[in-house]
Amino acid sequence: MTGIAGPIARELRGPTAPLMREWTRFSPRQRLARYTVWLAIVAALVWSVRSIEIIPEFLWDAPEQMADLLVRMWPPDLRYYPDAVHAALIETIHIATLGTILSFGMAVPLALLASRVITPFAVLNGFAQLLLVASRSVNTLVWALVFVAVFGPGAAAGVMAVAFRSIGFVGKLLAEALDETASGPVEALRAAGAPWGSVVLKGYWPQVQPAFWGIALFRWDINVRESAVLGLVGAGGIGVVLDDALNFFQWDKAATVLLAIFAVVIVAEIFVTRVRARLI
Amino acid sequence: MSGAEAARRAFAPNWQGRAALAALAIYSVYAASQLDIGLERIWHGFSEAGAFLGRMVPPNFTRWQLLLDGMLESLQIAFISSAVGIVLSLPIALLAARNLMPWWVSAPARAFIGFCRSLHYVIVAILFVKAIGFGVLAGICALVVASIGFISKLFAEAIEEISPKQVEAVRATGAGFAAVLLYGVLPQVASRFVGFCIYQIDSNLRNSTMVGIVGAGGIGGTLFAAFKRFDYDFVAAILLVIIALIFAAELVATRVRAALR
Numbered sequence: 042m043t044g045i046a047g048p049i050a051r052e053l054r055g056p057t058a059p060l061m062r063e064w065t066r067f068s069p070r071q072r073l074a075r076y077t078v079w080l081a082i083v084a085a086l087v088w089s090v091r092s093i094e095i096i097p098e099f100l101w102d103a104p105e106q107m108a109d110l111l112v113r114m115w116p117p118d119l120r121y122y123p124d125a126v127h128a129a130l131i132e133t134i135h136i137a138t139l140g141t142i143l144s145f146g147m148a149v150p151l152a153l154l155a156s157r158v159i160t161p162f163a164v165l166n167g168f169a170q171l172l173l174v175a176s177r178s179v180n181t182l183v184w185a186l187v188f189v190a191v192f193g194p195g196a197a198a199g200v201m202a203v204a205f206r207s208i209g210f211v212g213k214l215l216a217e218a219l220d221e222t223a224s225g226p227v228e229a230l231r232a233a234g235a236p237w238g239s240v241v242l243k244g245y246w247p248q249v250q251p252a253f254w255g256i257a258l259f260r261w262d263i264n265v266r267e268s269a270v271l272g273l274v275g276a277g278g279i280g281v282v283l284d285d286a287l288n289f290f291q292w293d294k295a296a297t298v299l300l301a302i303f304a305v306v307i308v309a310e311i312f313v314t315r316v317r318a319r320l321i
Numbered sequence: 322m323s324g325a326e327a328a329r330r331a332f333a334p335n336w337q338g339r340a341a342l343a344a345l346a347i348y349s350v351y352a353a354s355q356l357d358i359g360l361e362r363i364w365h366g367f368s369e370a371g372a373f374l375g376r377m378v379p380p381n382f383t384r385w386q387l388l389l390d391g392m393l394e395s396l397q398i399a400f401i402s403s404a405v406g407i408v409l410s411l412p413i414a415l416l417a418a419r420n421l422m423p424w425w426v427s428a429p430a431r432a433f434i435g436f437c438r439s440l441h442y443v444i445v446a447i448l449f450v451k452a453i454g455f456g457v458l459a460g461i462c463a464l465v466v467a468s469i470g471f472i473s474k475l476f477a478e479a480i481e482e483i484s485p486k487q488v489e490a491v492r493a494t495g496a497g498f499a500a501v502l503l504y505g506v507l508p509q510v511a512s513r514f515v516g517f518c519i520y521q522i523d524s525n526l527r528n529s530t531m532v533g534i535v536g537a538g539g540i541g542g543t544l545f546a547a548f549k550r551f552d553y554d555f556v557a558a559i560l561l562v563i564i565a566l567i568f569a570a571e572l573v574a575t576r577v578r579a580a581l582r
Contacts, residue, residue, distance in 0.1 A: 074580035086404050089397040095458050103453045103462070110452040135352040142349055178564050180531050182443065186548045191373050192366040196356035201366075270443040273535060274545070277356070283444070287451060299440070306439050 110292070117296035125294070126282060126301050133278035134305065136196055136271065137264040140203025141257065148173075148208045152215035158227075159219055159245070169212070177209030181267045185276040196277030203264050203271070210263075211256055218252035219245060254320045258313045265309045269302045373553065380561055381554035388559060391533070391540035392566065398460045398539050399529040403522045405461070406468025411514075413469060414476035421480065421506065434477070437470030442528055446537040457538030464528055468521050475517045476510065483509040515581055519574050526570045530563050 067075065153159050155169035184205045188198035227244035235243070272280020279298060286294040353359075382388070416422055417430035446463035453459055483506060491505035533541025540559060547555045 071580070078577050078580050085396075085400050089400040093394075093397045093401065093457055095456070096454075099454055099456070099458050103458065106452045106454075107449075110448065132356065135356055139349060139352045139356065139358075142345065178567050179560070180527065182531050182534055183544070183560065183563075186545070187373075188366075190548065190551075190553070191370045192362070197358045197362060197366070200356065200358065266441050270441045273443065273447070283447075287447060299444070302444070303439055 113292040114296035114299075116293070117300050118293035119297055121294045121297045122301065126279070126298055129272075129279040129282045130301050130305060132196055133268050133272075133280075134265065136199040136203060136276075136278050137261060137268040140200045140268070141207060141261045141264050143200060143204035144207035144211055144260070145257065147204065148211035148215060151208065151212045152219060153241070155212060155216040156219035158222065158224070159241070169216075173209045173212040173216075175209070176205055176207075177213065179206065181206040182270065182274060185271045185274050189275045194275035194277075199268060199271040199276035199278055202276055203268055206267075207260050207264060211260055214256045215249065215253065218249045218256075222248040251320070255317065258317055258320075262309055262313045266306055269305075376551075376553040377557040379554065380557035381552070382558050384555060387543055388540070388562060391543040391559075392530075392562060394457060395529040395533070395539035395541070396526075398457055398464060398532070399522070399525045402461045402464035402468060402529070403518070403525045406465045406521065406525070407472060407518050409465065410469045410473035410476065414473035414480065415502070417473060417477040418480035420483075420485070421502075430473075431477070434470060434474050437466050438474060442467040443531065443535055446532040447535045450536045455536045455538075460529065460532040460537035460539055463532055463537060464525050467528065468525060471521050471524075472514075472517045476514055479510045479513045479517075480506060512582075516578070519578055519581075523570055523574050527567055530566070 151169045154165050157166055181202055185202035188201040192198045222245055227240055230240045230244045268278050270280050272278045273284050283298045413430055417427050417434055419427045442463050445466050446459055449459035449462045488505035491501050529539050531541050533539040534545045544559045
């Protein structure tokens, strides 16, 4: 963007005109927008700091209290692992995996509906997009609260919560992958008189397959992390054990649970990286 | 390969794929039985869901004062934790970038970032609640940890991808370390840093509505209490407001991104 300052405006007509221009990075309007953003950020911060209710004593001795907690947690008592933690850990992994599989069962039809190239009806596209956005805008923990209210406490609620939160994520990415496919193979199949099912299976599927596995692994990794906290609202898994340990002040047991979660998250990440390198 | 053979291969049944699908189906049945999820339970649940949804409408906004207080507290948590998190993650990311620092500085910094990332923010929030008591401070601390984990990891990666030419040019003029950082490194990554920050502010806003479930302040506590007391019409009101906030935040984020471009 260029702005032309007043005093040199007279020089504009000569051959040196381009040299006399004053070059600025932003137009006045852009500058105003930037200042507004910064001002809004500062105002929001000042308001937050002035009106938030923090007890100063809590703030000052926070480091001390944290250190105290860590001392009480150390060393973790691994004797709890075989009979209290292990089963819950396996349950967490089952919840994450089953939830991911279930979410794909529901997300694939929605992605087919949401993709413009597969479903040429704008109304259906919009409807599917709306369902996907609704699924994404509700947090996993809220879905878990809802399904605990519906199914009662337990792993079933956790599986449903993981599945319903994942639908939006998986469906959105799959629909985008479908929209980006090349039309050549599809048109060739259509020209040969292939029915709709064959067009999808042999025209679209091979093109979105890498994206599909990538999305599945990525979401499974996220779900393993998220299913560890579902137990805090009663939706099964290792979170239940953590919650109990914390409520009974069994710090060494809580530390064992945290170590187990830590280990599973890292193992899942390594697994996903390995499989992705091999598949894609 | 003759044409006919190629044509036959192109549409041959994919036995490997079918076997994988079958294995997945068998696993699903096994896992469902392990988790004690049966068809009749699901069926029963969905008939309950009807009654549950029926109690959610119409949303009840009569306790709007409580709702507003909770939302404002969530906003405060989000703003403060984002600000502190951004300020802290800038130096940590610089320390963790392997092309700026020797390994004995970057390795501990990377380990610290990995530690911040590994635990879910709600678990971190619980630990802070247990250590420093109920309230917004625990929520702020938890989200600061999450922000450091996200921003400094991506920012350190961005710094590692910069072109070394400009850094060398600045260094060749005899500039000190600070000047190299300011004129050689940061201009190359500033816009990406702003992008990461906006993304993290957005997710801090979402997460600040959730940390209250474990007692770390914000609307989450009100939501959890309403669930426990079966006030499902109030639950519906809270959820609607949270979703509206998330949508509004996304709109603002798009605008801000355009303004700061």
